[in-house]
Amino acid sequence: MADKSNTLHLQKSINVAGNLLDLATPRVMGILNVTPDSFYAGSRKQELSAVLGSAEQMLIDGATFLDVGGYSSRPGASNISEGEELDRMVPVIDALSKEFPEAILSADTFRAKVARLAVDAGAHVVNDISAGCMDDRMLATVGELGVPYIAMHMRGTPQTMNANTEYDDLLKEIMAYFAERLAAARLAGIKDVIIDPGFGFAKKATQSFELLQKLDHLAYLECPVLxxxxxKSMIYKTLNISANEALNGTTVLNTVALGRGASILRVHDVKEAVEAVKLVNQLSV
Incomplete structure:
Protein backbone atom coordinates (compact mmCIF):
# COMPACT_ATOMS: atom_id res chain seq x y z
CA MET A 1 0.00 0.00 0.00
CA ALA A 2 1.41 3.38 -0.95
CA ASP A 3 2.31 5.75 1.88
CA LYS A 4 0.48 8.97 1.11
CA SER A 5 1.59 10.66 4.33
CA ASN A 6 4.73 12.02 2.68
CA THR A 7 2.82 13.92 0.00
CA LEU A 8 -0.50 14.83 1.65
CA HIS A 9 -1.22 17.18 4.52
CA LEU A 10 -3.33 14.77 6.54
CA GLN A 11 -5.14 16.26 9.50
CA LYS A 12 -3.96 14.44 12.61
CA SER A 13 -5.83 16.35 15.31
CA ILE A 14 -9.15 18.07 15.96
CA ASN A 15 -10.08 20.84 18.38
CA VAL A 16 -12.52 19.57 20.98
CA ALA A 17 -13.72 22.18 23.49
CA GLY A 18 -10.45 24.10 23.19
CA ASN A 19 -8.19 21.07 23.45
CA LEU A 20 -6.37 19.39 20.58
CA LEU A 21 -7.23 15.71 20.31
CA ASP A 22 -4.47 13.69 18.66
CA LEU A 23 -5.72 11.27 15.99
CA ALA A 24 -2.30 10.04 14.90
CA THR A 25 -3.15 6.97 16.97
CA PRO A 26 -6.67 5.87 15.95
CA ARG A 27 -9.49 6.40 18.43
CA VAL A 28 -12.61 4.40 19.23
CA MET A 29 -16.16 5.75 19.36
CA GLY A 30 -18.73 3.79 21.33
CA ILE A 31 -22.31 3.68 20.04
CA LEU A 32 -25.12 4.56 22.45
CA ASN A 33 -28.49 4.13 20.72
CA VAL A 34 -31.35 5.59 22.73
CA THR A 35 -33.84 4.11 20.27
CA PRO A 36 -36.23 1.15 20.35
CA ASP A 37 -35.48 -0.05 16.81
CA SER A 38 -31.77 0.13 15.91
CA PHE A 39 -30.70 -2.81 13.72
CA TYR A 40 -28.54 -4.38 16.45
CA ALA A 41 -30.77 -5.18 19.39
CA GLY A 42 -27.84 -5.28 21.81
CA SER A 43 -27.23 -1.58 21.31
CA ARG A 44 -30.74 -0.39 22.16
CA LYS A 45 -30.81 1.46 25.47
CA GLN A 46 -33.88 3.43 26.53
CA GLU A 47 -33.59 3.56 30.32
CA LEU A 48 -31.16 6.23 31.49
CA SER A 49 -29.56 3.89 34.00
CA ALA A 50 -28.80 1.39 31.21
CA VAL A 51 -27.27 4.12 29.04
CA LEU A 52 -25.08 5.34 31.88
CA GLY A 53 -23.98 1.79 32.65
CA SER A 54 -23.05 1.14 29.03
CA ALA A 55 -21.23 4.46 28.80
CA GLU A 56 -19.20 3.70 31.92
CA GLN A 57 -18.11 0.32 30.56
CA MET A 58 -17.19 1.82 27.19
CA LEU A 59 -15.01 4.42 28.86
CA ILE A 60 -13.37 1.76 31.04
CA ASP A 61 -12.71 -0.26 27.87
CA GLY A 62 -10.97 2.68 26.23
CA ALA A 63 -13.52 4.68 24.22
CA THR A 64 -12.54 8.27 23.45
CA PHE A 65 -15.94 9.23 22.05
CA LEU A 66 -19.49 8.29 23.00
CA ASP A 67 -21.93 8.70 20.10
CA VAL A 68 -25.53 9.26 21.21
CA GLY A 69 -28.30 8.70 18.68
CA GLY A 70 -32.04 9.12 19.10
CA TYR A 71 -33.06 8.47 15.48
CA SER A 72 -32.60 5.01 14.04
CA SER A 73 -30.92 5.23 10.62
CA ARG A 74 -31.23 1.55 9.72
CA PRO A 75 -32.70 0.94 6.25
CA GLY A 76 -36.43 1.55 6.27
CA ALA A 77 -36.52 2.89 9.83
CA SER A 78 -39.51 4.97 10.88
CA ASN A 79 -39.19 8.73 10.50
CA ILE A 80 -39.73 10.21 13.95
CA SER A 81 -40.43 13.86 14.71
CA GLU A 82 -37.84 16.39 15.75
CA GLY A 83 -39.54 16.65 19.13
CA GLU A 84 -39.32 12.91 19.77
CA GLU A 85 -35.66 12.87 18.77
CA LEU A 86 -34.96 15.74 21.17
CA ASP A 87 -36.83 14.00 23.99
CA ARG A 88 -34.72 10.87 23.51
CA MET A 89 -31.33 12.49 23.06
CA VAL A 90 -30.94 15.72 25.01
CA PRO A 91 -31.63 14.38 28.54
CA VAL A 92 -29.16 11.54 27.91
CA ILE A 93 -26.41 13.89 26.73
CA ASP A 94 -27.06 16.16 29.71
CA ALA A 95 -26.77 13.19 32.11
CA LEU A 96 -23.66 11.82 30.41
CA SER A 97 -21.90 15.19 30.48
CA LYS A 98 -22.49 15.43 34.21
CA GLU A 99 -21.65 11.81 35.04
CA PHE A 100 -18.60 11.54 32.75
CA PRO A 101 -17.19 15.05 32.25
CA GLU A 102 -14.00 13.61 30.71
CA ALA A 103 -15.85 11.89 27.87
CA ILE A 104 -16.14 13.41 24.40
CA LEU A 105 -19.81 13.24 23.48
CA SER A 106 -21.04 13.07 19.90
CA ALA A 107 -24.60 13.92 18.87
CA ASP A 108 -25.74 11.63 16.05
CA THR A 109 -28.34 13.73 14.23
CA PHE A 110 -29.08 15.25 10.84
CA ARG A 111 -31.27 18.01 12.30
CA ALA A 112 -29.79 21.42 13.04
CA LYS A 113 -32.05 22.18 16.02
CA VAL A 114 -31.25 18.83 17.62
CA ALA A 115 -27.55 19.45 17.05
CA ARG A 116 -27.72 22.88 18.69
CA LEU A 117 -29.64 21.72 21.75
CA ALA A 118 -27.42 18.64 22.08
CA VAL A 119 -24.31 20.83 22.12
CA ASP A 120 -26.01 23.13 24.63
CA ALA A 121 -26.58 20.01 26.79
CA GLY A 122 -22.91 18.99 26.64
CA ALA A 123 -22.14 17.38 23.27
CA HIS A 124 -18.75 18.19 21.75
CA VAL A 125 -19.17 16.80 18.21
CA VAL A 126 -21.99 16.62 15.66
CA ASN A 127 -22.27 13.39 13.65
CA ASP A 128 -24.52 13.87 10.61
CA ILE A 129 -25.45 10.91 8.39
CA SER A 130 -26.47 13.32 5.63
CA ALA A 131 -23.48 15.71 5.65
CA GLY A 132 -25.93 18.61 5.75
CA CYS A 133 -28.12 17.37 2.88
CA MET A 134 -31.23 16.64 4.97
CA ASP A 135 -31.35 19.98 6.80
CA ASP A 136 -30.04 23.03 4.97
CA ARG A 137 -29.47 24.78 8.31
CA MET A 138 -27.05 22.16 9.61
CA LEU A 139 -23.72 23.42 8.23
CA ALA A 140 -24.33 27.02 9.32
CA THR A 141 -25.41 25.80 12.75
CA VAL A 142 -22.30 23.67 13.26
CA GLY A 143 -20.15 26.55 12.04
CA GLU A 144 -21.73 28.81 14.67
CA LEU A 145 -21.31 26.18 17.37
CA GLY A 146 -17.61 25.77 16.55
CA VAL A 147 -17.55 22.00 17.09
CA PRO A 148 -16.03 19.19 14.99
CA TYR A 149 -18.36 17.76 12.37
CA ILE A 150 -18.62 14.19 11.08
CA ALA A 151 -19.98 14.20 7.53
CA MET A 152 -21.19 10.89 6.14
CA HIS A 153 -21.89 9.81 2.58
CA MET A 154 -25.46 8.74 1.89
CA ARG A 155 -27.97 9.05 -0.91
CA GLY A 156 -31.60 9.75 -0.14
CA THR A 157 -32.80 9.13 3.40
CA PRO A 158 -32.78 6.08 5.69
CA GLN A 159 -36.23 5.34 4.29
CA THR A 160 -35.15 5.50 0.61
CA MET A 161 -31.40 4.80 0.54
CA ASN A 162 -31.74 1.15 -0.47
CA ALA A 163 -33.22 2.34 -3.77
CA ASN A 164 -30.19 4.55 -4.44
CA THR A 165 -27.37 2.05 -4.86
CA GLU A 166 -26.50 2.45 -8.56
CA TYR A 167 -23.13 4.10 -9.28
CA ASP A 168 -21.15 4.51 -12.47
CA ASP A 169 -17.93 4.77 -10.45
CA LEU A 170 -18.41 4.29 -6.70
CA LEU A 171 -15.16 5.80 -5.46
CA LYS A 172 -15.15 8.69 -7.93
CA GLU A 173 -18.70 9.67 -7.02
CA ILE A 174 -18.02 9.45 -3.28
CA MET A 175 -14.88 11.56 -3.64
CA ALA A 176 -16.81 14.18 -5.62
CA TYR A 177 -19.56 14.18 -2.98
CA PHE A 178 -17.08 14.81 -0.19
CA ALA A 179 -15.22 17.49 -2.15
CA GLU A 180 -18.50 19.41 -2.53
CA ARG A 181 -19.58 18.84 1.08
CA LEU A 182 -16.16 19.85 2.43
CA ALA A 183 -16.25 23.07 0.42
CA ALA A 184 -19.71 23.84 1.80
CA ALA A 185 -18.58 23.05 5.35
CA ARG A 186 -15.54 25.31 5.07
CA LEU A 187 -17.73 28.10 3.68
CA ALA A 188 -19.96 27.71 6.74
CA GLY A 189 -16.94 28.14 9.02
CA ILE A 190 -16.52 24.52 10.12
CA LYS A 191 -12.84 24.00 10.87
CA ASP A 192 -12.66 20.31 11.81
CA VAL A 193 -14.39 17.86 9.46
CA ILE A 194 -14.19 14.08 9.80
CA ILE A 195 -15.46 12.06 6.84
CA ASP A 196 -17.43 8.82 7.10
CA PRO A 197 -17.83 6.87 3.82
CA GLY A 198 -21.12 5.44 5.06
CA PHE A 199 -20.79 1.69 4.84
CA GLY A 200 -24.20 0.18 4.12
CA PHE A 201 -25.81 3.55 3.45
CA ALA A 202 -27.04 3.55 -0.17
CA LYS A 203 -24.50 0.81 -0.82
CA LYS A 204 -24.87 -2.90 -1.42
CA ALA A 205 -22.56 -5.26 0.48
CA THR A 206 -20.31 -5.68 -2.56
CA GLN A 207 -20.00 -1.91 -2.86
CA SER A 208 -19.16 -1.57 0.83
CA PHE A 209 -16.37 -4.11 0.44
CA GLU A 210 -15.10 -2.25 -2.62
CA LEU A 211 -15.10 0.96 -0.61
CA LEU A 212 -13.21 -0.66 2.25
CA GLN A 213 -10.65 -2.02 -0.21
CA LYS A 214 -10.11 1.52 -1.55
CA LEU A 215 -10.41 3.34 1.79
CA ASP A 216 -6.86 4.70 1.64
CA HIS A 217 -7.85 6.80 -1.40
CA LEU A 218 -9.90 8.99 0.94
CA ALA A 219 -6.59 10.32 2.27
CA TYR A 220 -6.59 12.65 -0.73
CA LEU A 221 -9.38 14.59 1.01
CA GLU A 222 -6.87 15.33 3.81
CA CYS A 223 -9.42 14.77 6.60
CA PRO A 224 -9.60 12.15 9.35
CA VAL A 225 -11.70 9.15 8.31
CA LEU A 226 -14.28 7.46 10.53
CA LYS A 232 -23.51 -4.42 9.80
CA SER A 233 -25.21 -6.52 7.16
CA MET A 234 -22.11 -6.52 4.94
CA ILE A 235 -20.68 -8.79 7.65
CA TYR A 236 -23.54 -10.93 8.83
CA LYS A 237 -25.15 -11.49 5.43
CA THR A 238 -21.81 -12.43 3.90
CA LEU A 239 -21.19 -14.93 6.71
CA ASN A 240 -24.83 -16.08 6.86
CA ILE A 241 -25.10 -15.27 10.55
CA SER A 242 -26.99 -12.70 12.65
CA ALA A 243 -25.88 -9.27 13.86
CA ASN A 244 -25.58 -10.81 17.32
CA GLU A 245 -22.90 -13.15 15.96
CA ALA A 246 -20.97 -10.54 13.98
CA LEU A 247 -18.39 -9.37 16.51
CA ASN A 248 -15.54 -11.43 15.08
CA GLY A 249 -16.31 -10.23 11.55
CA THR A 250 -16.45 -6.66 12.83
CA THR A 251 -12.99 -6.95 14.34
CA VAL A 252 -11.60 -8.38 11.10
CA LEU A 253 -12.93 -5.48 9.03
CA ASN A 254 -11.91 -2.90 11.65
CA THR A 255 -8.38 -4.27 11.40
CA VAL A 256 -8.47 -3.89 7.62
CA ALA A 257 -9.78 -0.34 8.00
CA LEU A 258 -6.96 0.58 10.38
CA GLY A 259 -4.45 -0.66 7.84
CA ARG A 260 -6.05 1.57 5.24
CA GLY A 261 -5.96 4.78 7.25
CA ALA A 262 -9.00 4.91 9.53
CA SER A 263 -8.62 7.47 12.34
CA ILE A 264 -11.79 6.57 14.26
CA LEU A 265 -13.64 3.26 14.62
CA ARG A 266 -17.33 3.64 15.48
CA VAL A 267 -18.36 0.44 17.24
CA HIS A 268 -20.80 -1.32 19.51
CA ASP A 269 -17.99 -3.32 21.16
CA VAL A 270 -15.30 -0.98 22.43
CA LYS A 271 -12.91 -3.41 24.12
CA GLU A 272 -12.32 -5.45 20.98
CA ALA A 273 -11.84 -2.34 18.82
CA VAL A 274 -9.32 -0.86 21.26
CA GLU A 275 -7.41 -4.15 21.20
CA ALA A 276 -7.36 -4.04 17.38
CA VAL A 277 -5.91 -0.51 17.49
CA LYS A 278 -3.21 -1.55 19.97
CA LEU A 279 -2.18 -4.58 17.93
CA VAL A 280 -2.14 -2.79 14.58
CA ASN A 281 -0.07 0.01 16.12
CA GLN A 282 2.60 -2.55 16.98
CA LEU A 283 3.19 -3.09 13.27
CA SER A 284 4.69 0.39 13.00
CA VAL A 285 6.83 0.25 16.15
Whole structure:
Protein backbone atom coordinates (compact mmCIF):
# COMPACT_ATOMS: atom_id res chain seq x y z
CA MET A 1 0.00 0.00 0.00
CA ALA A 2 1.41 3.38 -0.95
CA ASP A 3 2.31 5.75 1.88
CA LYS A 4 0.48 8.97 1.11
CA SER A 5 1.59 10.66 4.33
CA ASN A 6 4.73 12.02 2.68
CA THR A 7 2.82 13.92 0.00
CA LEU A 8 -0.50 14.83 1.65
CA HIS A 9 -1.22 17.18 4.52
CA LEU A 10 -3.33 14.77 6.54
CA GLN A 11 -5.14 16.26 9.50
CA LYS A 12 -3.96 14.44 12.61
CA SER A 13 -5.83 16.35 15.31
CA ILE A 14 -9.15 18.07 15.96
CA ASN A 15 -10.08 20.84 18.38
CA VAL A 16 -12.52 19.57 20.98
CA ALA A 17 -13.72 22.18 23.49
CA GLY A 18 -10.45 24.10 23.19
CA ASN A 19 -8.19 21.07 23.45
CA LEU A 20 -6.37 19.39 20.58
CA LEU A 21 -7.23 15.71 20.31
CA ASP A 22 -4.47 13.69 18.66
CA LEU A 23 -5.72 11.27 15.99
CA ALA A 24 -2.30 10.04 14.90
CA THR A 25 -3.15 6.97 16.97
CA PRO A 26 -6.67 5.87 15.95
CA ARG A 27 -9.49 6.40 18.43
CA VAL A 28 -12.61 4.40 19.23
CA MET A 29 -16.16 5.75 19.36
CA GLY A 30 -18.73 3.79 21.33
CA ILE A 31 -22.31 3.68 20.04
CA LEU A 32 -25.12 4.56 22.45
CA ASN A 33 -28.49 4.13 20.72
CA VAL A 34 -31.35 5.59 22.73
CA THR A 35 -33.84 4.11 20.27
CA PRO A 36 -36.23 1.15 20.35
CA ASP A 37 -35.48 -0.05 16.81
CA SER A 38 -31.77 0.13 15.91
CA PHE A 39 -30.70 -2.81 13.72
CA TYR A 40 -28.54 -4.38 16.45
CA ALA A 41 -30.77 -5.18 19.39
CA GLY A 42 -27.84 -5.28 21.81
CA SER A 43 -27.23 -1.58 21.31
CA ARG A 44 -30.74 -0.39 22.16
CA LYS A 45 -30.81 1.46 25.47
CA GLN A 46 -33.88 3.43 26.53
CA GLU A 47 -33.59 3.56 30.32
CA LEU A 48 -31.16 6.23 31.49
CA SER A 49 -29.56 3.89 34.00
CA ALA A 50 -28.80 1.39 31.21
CA VAL A 51 -27.27 4.12 29.04
CA LEU A 52 -25.08 5.34 31.88
CA GLY A 53 -23.98 1.79 32.65
CA SER A 54 -23.05 1.14 29.03
CA ALA A 55 -21.23 4.46 28.80
CA GLU A 56 -19.20 3.70 31.92
CA GLN A 57 -18.11 0.32 30.56
CA MET A 58 -17.19 1.82 27.19
CA LEU A 59 -15.01 4.42 28.86
CA ILE A 60 -13.37 1.76 31.04
CA ASP A 61 -12.71 -0.26 27.87
CA GLY A 62 -10.97 2.68 26.23
CA ALA A 63 -13.52 4.68 24.22
CA THR A 64 -12.54 8.27 23.45
CA PHE A 65 -15.94 9.23 22.05
CA LEU A 66 -19.49 8.29 23.00
CA ASP A 67 -21.93 8.70 20.10
CA VAL A 68 -25.53 9.26 21.21
CA GLY A 69 -28.30 8.70 18.68
CA GLY A 70 -32.04 9.12 19.10
CA TYR A 71 -33.06 8.47 15.48
CA SER A 72 -32.60 5.01 14.04
CA SER A 73 -30.92 5.23 10.62
CA ARG A 74 -31.23 1.55 9.72
CA PRO A 75 -32.70 0.94 6.25
CA GLY A 76 -36.43 1.55 6.27
CA ALA A 77 -36.52 2.89 9.83
CA SER A 78 -39.51 4.97 10.88
CA ASN A 79 -39.19 8.73 10.50
CA ILE A 80 -39.73 10.21 13.95
CA SER A 81 -40.43 13.86 14.71
CA GLU A 82 -37.84 16.39 15.75
CA GLY A 83 -39.54 16.65 19.13
CA GLU A 84 -39.32 12.91 19.77
CA GLU A 85 -35.66 12.87 18.77
CA LEU A 86 -34.96 15.74 21.17
CA ASP A 87 -36.83 14.00 23.99
CA ARG A 88 -34.72 10.87 23.51
CA MET A 89 -31.33 12.49 23.06
CA VAL A 90 -30.94 15.72 25.01
CA PRO A 91 -31.63 14.38 28.54
CA VAL A 92 -29.16 11.54 27.91
CA ILE A 93 -26.41 13.89 26.73
CA ASP A 94 -27.06 16.16 29.71
CA ALA A 95 -26.77 13.19 32.11
CA LEU A 96 -23.66 11.82 30.41
CA SER A 97 -21.90 15.19 30.48
CA LYS A 98 -22.49 15.43 34.21
CA GLU A 99 -21.65 11.81 35.04
CA PHE A 100 -18.60 11.54 32.75
CA PRO A 101 -17.19 15.05 32.25
CA GLU A 102 -14.00 13.61 30.71
CA ALA A 103 -15.85 11.89 27.87
CA ILE A 104 -16.14 13.41 24.40
CA LEU A 105 -19.81 13.24 23.48
CA SER A 106 -21.04 13.07 19.90
CA ALA A 107 -24.60 13.92 18.87
CA ASP A 108 -25.74 11.63 16.05
CA THR A 109 -28.34 13.73 14.23
CA PHE A 110 -29.08 15.25 10.84
CA ARG A 111 -31.27 18.01 12.30
CA ALA A 112 -29.79 21.42 13.04
CA LYS A 113 -32.05 22.18 16.02
CA VAL A 114 -31.25 18.83 17.62
CA ALA A 115 -27.55 19.45 17.05
CA ARG A 116 -27.72 22.88 18.69
CA LEU A 117 -29.64 21.72 21.75
CA ALA A 118 -27.42 18.64 22.08
CA VAL A 119 -24.31 20.83 22.12
CA ASP A 120 -26.01 23.13 24.63
CA ALA A 121 -26.58 20.01 26.79
CA GLY A 122 -22.91 18.99 26.64
CA ALA A 123 -22.14 17.38 23.27
CA HIS A 124 -18.75 18.19 21.75
CA VAL A 125 -19.17 16.80 18.21
CA VAL A 126 -21.99 16.62 15.66
CA ASN A 127 -22.27 13.39 13.65
CA ASP A 128 -24.52 13.87 10.61
CA ILE A 129 -25.45 10.91 8.39
CA SER A 130 -26.47 13.32 5.63
CA ALA A 131 -23.48 15.71 5.65
CA GLY A 132 -25.93 18.61 5.75
CA CYS A 133 -28.12 17.37 2.88
CA MET A 134 -31.23 16.64 4.97
CA ASP A 135 -31.35 19.98 6.80
CA ASP A 136 -30.04 23.03 4.97
CA ARG A 137 -29.47 24.78 8.31
CA MET A 138 -27.05 22.16 9.61
CA LEU A 139 -23.72 23.42 8.23
CA ALA A 140 -24.33 27.02 9.32
CA THR A 141 -25.41 25.80 12.75
CA VAL A 142 -22.30 23.67 13.26
CA GLY A 143 -20.15 26.55 12.04
CA GLU A 144 -21.73 28.81 14.67
CA LEU A 145 -21.31 26.18 17.37
CA GLY A 146 -17.61 25.77 16.55
CA VAL A 147 -17.55 22.00 17.09
CA PRO A 148 -16.03 19.19 14.99
CA TYR A 149 -18.36 17.76 12.37
CA ILE A 150 -18.62 14.19 11.08
CA ALA A 151 -19.98 14.20 7.53
CA MET A 152 -21.19 10.89 6.14
CA HIS A 153 -21.89 9.81 2.58
CA MET A 154 -25.46 8.74 1.89
CA ARG A 155 -27.97 9.05 -0.91
CA GLY A 156 -31.60 9.75 -0.14
CA THR A 157 -32.80 9.13 3.40
CA PRO A 158 -32.78 6.08 5.69
CA GLN A 159 -36.23 5.34 4.29
CA THR A 160 -35.15 5.50 0.61
CA MET A 161 -31.40 4.80 0.54
CA ASN A 162 -31.74 1.15 -0.47
CA ALA A 163 -33.22 2.34 -3.77
CA ASN A 164 -30.19 4.55 -4.44
CA THR A 165 -27.37 2.05 -4.86
CA GLU A 166 -26.50 2.45 -8.56
CA TYR A 167 -23.13 4.10 -9.28
CA ASP A 168 -21.15 4.51 -12.47
CA ASP A 169 -17.93 4.77 -10.45
CA LEU A 170 -18.41 4.29 -6.70
CA LEU A 171 -15.16 5.80 -5.46
CA LYS A 172 -15.15 8.69 -7.93
CA GLU A 173 -18.70 9.67 -7.02
CA ILE A 174 -18.02 9.45 -3.28
CA MET A 175 -14.88 11.56 -3.64
CA ALA A 176 -16.81 14.18 -5.62
CA TYR A 177 -19.56 14.18 -2.98
CA PHE A 178 -17.08 14.81 -0.19
CA ALA A 179 -15.22 17.49 -2.15
CA GLU A 180 -18.50 19.41 -2.53
CA ARG A 181 -19.58 18.84 1.08
CA LEU A 182 -16.16 19.85 2.43
CA ALA A 183 -16.25 23.07 0.42
CA ALA A 184 -19.71 23.84 1.80
CA ALA A 185 -18.58 23.05 5.35
CA ARG A 186 -15.54 25.31 5.07
CA LEU A 187 -17.73 28.10 3.68
CA ALA A 188 -19.96 27.71 6.74
CA GLY A 189 -16.94 28.14 9.02
CA ILE A 190 -16.52 24.52 10.12
CA LYS A 191 -12.84 24.00 10.87
CA ASP A 192 -12.66 20.31 11.81
CA VAL A 193 -14.39 17.86 9.46
CA ILE A 194 -14.19 14.08 9.80
CA ILE A 195 -15.46 12.06 6.84
CA ASP A 196 -17.43 8.82 7.10
CA PRO A 197 -17.83 6.87 3.82
CA GLY A 198 -21.12 5.44 5.06
CA PHE A 199 -20.79 1.69 4.84
CA GLY A 200 -24.20 0.18 4.12
CA PHE A 201 -25.81 3.55 3.45
CA ALA A 202 -27.04 3.55 -0.17
CA LYS A 203 -24.50 0.81 -0.82
CA LYS A 204 -24.87 -2.90 -1.42
CA ALA A 205 -22.56 -5.26 0.48
CA THR A 206 -20.31 -5.68 -2.56
CA GLN A 207 -20.00 -1.91 -2.86
CA SER A 208 -19.16 -1.57 0.83
CA PHE A 209 -16.37 -4.11 0.44
CA GLU A 210 -15.10 -2.25 -2.62
CA LEU A 211 -15.10 0.96 -0.61
CA LEU A 212 -13.21 -0.66 2.25
CA GLN A 213 -10.65 -2.02 -0.21
CA LYS A 214 -10.11 1.52 -1.55
CA LEU A 215 -10.41 3.34 1.79
CA ASP A 216 -6.86 4.70 1.64
CA HIS A 217 -7.85 6.80 -1.40
CA LEU A 218 -9.90 8.99 0.94
CA ALA A 219 -6.59 10.32 2.27
CA TYR A 220 -6.59 12.65 -0.73
CA LEU A 221 -9.38 14.59 1.01
CA GLU A 222 -6.87 15.33 3.81
CA CYS A 223 -9.42 14.77 6.60
CA PRO A 224 -9.60 12.15 9.35
CA VAL A 225 -11.70 9.15 8.31
CA LEU A 226 -14.28 7.46 10.53
CA UNK A 227 -15.21 3.86 9.76
CA UNK A 228 -18.47 2.35 10.97
CA UNK A 229 -18.87 -1.28 9.97
CA UNK A 230 -19.81 -2.61 13.40
CA UNK A 231 -22.11 -5.66 13.12
CA LYS A 232 -23.51 -4.42 9.80
CA SER A 233 -25.21 -6.52 7.16
CA MET A 234 -22.11 -6.52 4.94
CA ILE A 235 -20.68 -8.79 7.65
CA TYR A 236 -23.54 -10.93 8.83
CA LYS A 237 -25.15 -11.49 5.43
CA THR A 238 -21.81 -12.43 3.90
CA LEU A 239 -21.19 -14.93 6.71
CA ASN A 240 -24.83 -16.08 6.86
CA ILE A 241 -25.10 -15.27 10.55
CA SER A 242 -26.99 -12.70 12.65
CA ALA A 243 -25.88 -9.27 13.86
CA ASN A 244 -25.58 -10.81 17.32
CA GLU A 245 -22.90 -13.15 15.96
CA ALA A 246 -20.97 -10.54 13.98
CA LEU A 247 -18.39 -9.37 16.51
CA ASN A 248 -15.54 -11.43 15.08
CA GLY A 249 -16.31 -10.23 11.55
CA THR A 250 -16.45 -6.66 12.83
CA THR A 251 -12.99 -6.95 14.34
CA VAL A 252 -11.60 -8.38 11.10
CA LEU A 253 -12.93 -5.48 9.03
CA ASN A 254 -11.91 -2.90 11.65
CA THR A 255 -8.38 -4.27 11.40
CA VAL A 256 -8.47 -3.89 7.62
CA ALA A 257 -9.78 -0.34 8.00
CA LEU A 258 -6.96 0.58 10.38
CA GLY A 259 -4.45 -0.66 7.84
CA ARG A 260 -6.05 1.57 5.24
CA GLY A 261 -5.96 4.78 7.25
CA ALA A 262 -9.00 4.91 9.53
CA SER A 263 -8.62 7.47 12.34
CA ILE A 264 -11.79 6.57 14.26
CA LEU A 265 -13.64 3.26 14.62
CA ARG A 266 -17.33 3.64 15.48
CA VAL A 267 -18.36 0.44 17.24
CA HIS A 268 -20.80 -1.32 19.51
CA ASP A 269 -17.99 -3.32 21.16
CA VAL A 270 -15.30 -0.98 22.43
CA LYS A 271 -12.91 -3.41 24.12
CA GLU A 272 -12.32 -5.45 20.98
CA ALA A 273 -11.84 -2.34 18.82
CA VAL A 274 -9.32 -0.86 21.26
CA GLU A 275 -7.41 -4.15 21.20
CA ALA A 276 -7.36 -4.04 17.38
CA VAL A 277 -5.91 -0.51 17.49
CA LYS A 278 -3.21 -1.55 19.97
CA LEU A 279 -2.18 -4.58 17.93
CA VAL A 280 -2.14 -2.79 14.58
CA ASN A 281 -0.07 0.01 16.12
CA GLN A 282 2.60 -2.55 16.98
CA LEU A 283 3.19 -3.09 13.27
CA SER A 284 4.69 0.39 13.00
CA VAL A 285 6.83 0.25 16.15
Missing amino acids: VGVSR
